[in-house]
Amino acid sequence: MSFGQLPYDVAHLLAGAVLLMSFVLLYQRRIGAVISAFATQGTLLALAAAWQGHIQGAPGLYVTALLAFVAKGVLIPIALHAIVRRLDLHRTVETALGIGPSLVAGVALVALSILVVLPATEGARALAREDLAIALSVVLLGMLMMITRRNALSQVIGLLSLENGLILAAIGVAGMPLVVELSTAALVLMVAVVAGVFAFQIRERFDTLDTGSLEEHRGEGR
Amino acid sequence: MPLQWLIVFLPWLGAAALAAVPDLRRATFANIGVSALSFLLAIALVAMPFEQHGWTRTDALNLPFILVAAFVGLTTAVFSAATLEAEGFDHWRVRAYHAAFQTFMGAQFLALLADNLGVMWVAVEIATLATVSMVAVHRTPAAFEAAWKFFILCGVGIALALFGTIVLYLAAQPLLNEETGLSWAALMAVAARCDPGTLNLAFAFLLLGYGTKAGLVPLHSWLPDAHAEGPVPISAVLSGLLLNAAMLAVLRAKAIVGSHPDAVAPGPFLLALGLASVLLAALSLWRRRDARRFFGWSSIEHMGIAAFAFGLGGAAANLAGLIHLLGHSLVKSAVFFGVGRAAQAKGSQKIADIGGLVATHPALGWGLALAIAGIAGLPPFLLFASEIRLLTAAAGQAPWLALALALGMVAAFAALITVLQALCFGPPTPDAARALDGWREAAAAAPLWLHLAVAAILALAMPAGLAAMLADAARVVG
Numbered sequence: 031m032s033f034g035q036l037p038y039d040v041a042h043l044l045a046g047a048v049l050l051m052s053f054v055l056l057y058q059r060r061i062g063a064v065i066s067a068f069a070t071q072g073t074l075l076a077l078a079a080a081w082q083g084h085i086q087g088a089p090g091l092y093v094t095a096l097l098a099f100v101a102k103g104v105l106i107p108i109a110l111h112a113i114v115r116r117l118d119l120h121r122t123v124e125t126a127l128g129i130g131p132s133l134v135a136g137v138a139l140v141a142l143s144i145l146v147v148l149p150a151t152e153g154a155r156a157l158a159r160e161d162l163a164i165a166l167s168v169v170l171l172g173m174l175m176m177i178t179r180r181n182a183l184s185q186v187i188g189l190l191s192l193e194n195g196l197i198l199a200a201i202g203v204a205g206m207p208l209v210v211e212l213s214t215a216a217l218v219l220m221v222a223v224v225a226g227v228f229a230f231q232i233r234e235r236f237d238t239l240d241t242g243s244l245e246e247h248r249g250e251g252r
Numbered sequence: 253m254p255l256q257w258l259i260v261f262l263p264w265l266g267a268a269a270l271a272a273v274p275d276l277r278r279a280t281f282a283n284i285g286v287s288a289l290s291f292l293l294a295i296a297l298v299a300m301p302f303e304q305h306g307w308t309r310t311d312a313l314n315l316p317f318i319l320v321a322a323f324v325g326l327t328t329a330v331f332s333a334a335t336l337e338a339e340g341f342d343h344w345r346v347r348a349y350h351a352a353f354q355t356f357m358g359a360q361f362l363a364l365l366a367d368n369l370g371v372m373w374v375a376v377e378i379a380t381l382a383t384v385s386m387v388a389v390h391r392t393p394a395a396f397e398a399a400w401k402f403f404i405l406c407g408v409g410i411a412l413a414l415f416g417t418i419v420l421y422l423a424a425q426p427l428l429n430e431e432t433g434l435s436w437a438a439l440m441a442v443a444a445r446c447d448p449g450t451l452n453l454a455f456a457f458l459l460l461g462y463g464t465k466a467g468l469v470p471l472h473s474w475l476p477d478a479h480a481e482g483p484v485p486i487s488a489v490l491s492g493l494l495l496n497a498a499m500l501a502v503l504r505a506k507a508i509v510g511s512h513p514d515a516v517a518p519g520p521f522l523l524a525l526g527l528a529s530v531l532l533a534a535l536s537l538w539r540r541r542d543a544r545r546f547f548g549w550s551s552i553e554h555m556g557i558a559a560f561a562f563g564l565g566g567a568a569a570n571l572a573g574l575i576h577l578l579g580h581s582l583v584k585s586a587v588f589f590g591v592g593r594a595a596q597a598k599g600s601q602k603i604a605d606i607g608g609l610v611a612t613h614p615a616l617g618w619g620l621a622l623a624i625a626g627i628a629g630l631p632p633f634l635l636f637a638s639e640i641r642l643l644t645a646a647a648g649q650a651p652w653l654a655l656a657l658a659l660g661m662v663a664a665f666a667a668l669i670t671v672l673q674a675l676c677f678g679p680p681t682p683d684a685a686r687a688l689d690g691w692r693e694a695a696a697a698a699p700l701w702l703h704l705a706v707a708a709i710l711a712l713a714m715p716a717g718l719a720a721m722l723a724d725a726a727r728v729v730g
Contacts, residue, residue, distance in 0.1 A: 151422065152449060162422065196414050199418045208370040208371075212414065216411070219411075
């Protein structure tokens with residue numbers, strides 16, 4: 031299986047689309063749009079998982095796909111919208127690093143992950159290693175989003191999109207054991223993070239997760 | 253059901269049952285009962301021969317840690333029976349606290365026992381979720397802050413660890429069948445023939461991921477806050493158990509990567525992170541005003557020392573690292589028992605508000621003084637034995653690094669002794685809370701003294717069986 035064959039190309043297309051949504055997440059300025067972009071990414075991830083299930087002949091991946099779609103395409107975005115309404119959060123995204131520089135950093139990270147993964151994994155099959163490079167890019171972009179955003183909610187979405195990268199990596203490795211169990215366990219963690227936002231709902235805390243306001247609560251005094 | 257599964261599922265069944273007990277008194281005693289049964293199971297497990305069973309394995313590397321985990325779990329249950337009333341929980345929090353505690357214990361045993369790296373990852377994740385909910389249980393802004401930081405940083409950490417696990421499987425995939433994939437034993441068997449580049453990539457992610465959970469610099473910043481804001485007994489299990497499980501995961505990854513001749517040598521990375529942790533912690537210890545955060549930082553220092561030992565490699569240094577981890581579990585949880593009880597009695601956990609414990613609470617004060625001396629590396633406790641072994645091994649293998657390590661250890665030692673004098677001697681500060689009833693006061697101090705006794709006995713006369721097991725384990729780590 032290589033470039034120019036349908037299974038390979040569609041798998042690449044879907045993985046690339048997931049990566050594209052990571053960039054979309056980086057340049058949105060309204061929190062509502064960020065959540066919608068995350069929902070799209072979740073849905074694309076579900077499609078990618080289903081396609082991998084099809085070409086690898088691994089029916090377990092359909093379960094992963096279904097879970098990804100229901101949780102990340104539908105339920106988590108609904109919950110996030112509800113959090114924004116309930117806690118009356120700022121509707122704009124506060125950035126610690128401007129949108130332009132973030133995008134430049136994002137491109138650099140994608141280049142980095144290609145440069146790291148492709149030479150390091152020469153033993154593996156072409157599709158697996160290229161998928162891994164894309165997945166690592168999604169992971170790094172998720173981290174970048176966590177670093178460059180001030181609102182706690184955007185940071186949570188960064189973490190969620192980082193986890194999308196993990197699932198993308200897991201489904202790309204043909205024959206990976208426990209892939210369904212692991213992706214479900216990772217999903218449980220993410221659902222717990224979103225539930226944590228609900229449970230710890232202190233408005234001020236989530237509007238500004240500046241290091242400045244963190245210090246006050248560290249019991250060290252001034 | 254084999255013992256390996258029993259020791260995991262017993263605490264989890266206990267968690268389900270404890271979630272239904274609203275009464276504080278009954279819940280604490282049931283909690284002690286479950287922990288005592290787990291401890292008996294751990295002893296039985298150690299008495300059995302090593303075996304690999306499904307997703308679990310028992311070997312020389314994990315059995316000592318399982319025994320210590322069960323022991324610390326039991327003493328923490330006793331300690332929390334004595335002190336939980338002072339936390340002022342309503343019945344929901346009593347349920348949540350005990351359920352989370354036993355869920356954590358089960359996950360801890362599973363993380364230590366797991367042979368399958370995927371199962372190990374899931375266990376570490378469950379342990380994280382359980383501890384986050386325990387840290388947040390007071391629902392104060394500071395507790396939420398600590399829990400949130402813990403959650404997000406460790407969330408990223410374990411996400412990276414999963415990525416590392418996936419890459420590790422990718423490296424070994426051509427040599428494995430689907431049945432044994434992700435099994436540590438199977439990976440060890442084929443590691444020498446894997447693709448070295450992919451192994452390197454996997455190790456980088458596994459080290460960063462599980463290193464976050466072990467509190468290694470630069471991803472350590474969740475640790476002091478998480479230790480300071482939860483209920484008092486939680487600090488003891490966080491420091492004594494969770495960090496060990498994460499470090500053991502790092503060691504398993506190191507053993508796999510280290511057995512490939514062309515892969516990058518994992519030692520220098522562990523050395524660098526370990527040394528950075530020791531030096532940063534040694535400096536930070538001087539700036540702390542909060543007693544529980546202070547000892548949280550001290551945990552970072554000790555994890556750094558252990559990482560340094562494993563990074564150095566070789567039988568002598570590895571043995572020193574393993575003894576250090578075990579000694580740290582025993583002595584640091586003793587310190588947290590003492591500091592936690594003192595903070596309750598004085599109504600504040602600021603170092604300035606706790607003073608003269610020896611005069612006002614002799615049993616607690618002297619116990620805490622000995623425990624802090626033990627954590628600072630003074631004889632006759634286990635950490636003295638491990639630090640001497642490590643420094644002699646390091647002086648032979650890498651004298652300059654040994655010098656840097658010794659500097660960090662001396663700076664930390666001085667900070668610890670300063671705090672020891674402030675907390676235990678110095679002018680007494682007034683008590684804020686009423687004294688506990690007779691049996692509670694005794695039950696709060698007993699775990700502290702028991703830990704000290706065990707740490708001293710193991711240092712002075714380690715049972716031959718345990719010593720042989722640790723020497724075996726030092727070879728497994730490679």
